[in-house]
Amino acid sequence: NIAAGALFGLWWGLALCCLLTTIGASAAYFLSDTFGKACLLHYFGERISSLQQSIKSSGRTLFWFLVFARIFPISPGWLLNIAAPVLDIPFYSFLASTFVGT
Known part of the structure; x- marks a missing residue:
């Protein structure tokens, strides 16, 4: 992320980091949904x-919970990526919270 900011400038680096992180997290989401969900x-x-x-009863607070889970370094991002489809977190909530949280 720091290298992207140094190479592309603050705003382009920020946009690229958010976009590419979201794409990578989405790939992990779909891999977990395809291969890991049934086993777990x-x-x-x-x-x-x-x-x-x-999670189904959380309603609108789910998005903000996911954003804060991305912001705070205590929750590992890889675990969020893998656990989201198993816990039936909707993809669009996951996608938006990943983009905003990064």
């Missing part, structure tokens, strides 16, 4: 279903 639901179905219900 098979082994941890009950635990995941309770988390899925709490």
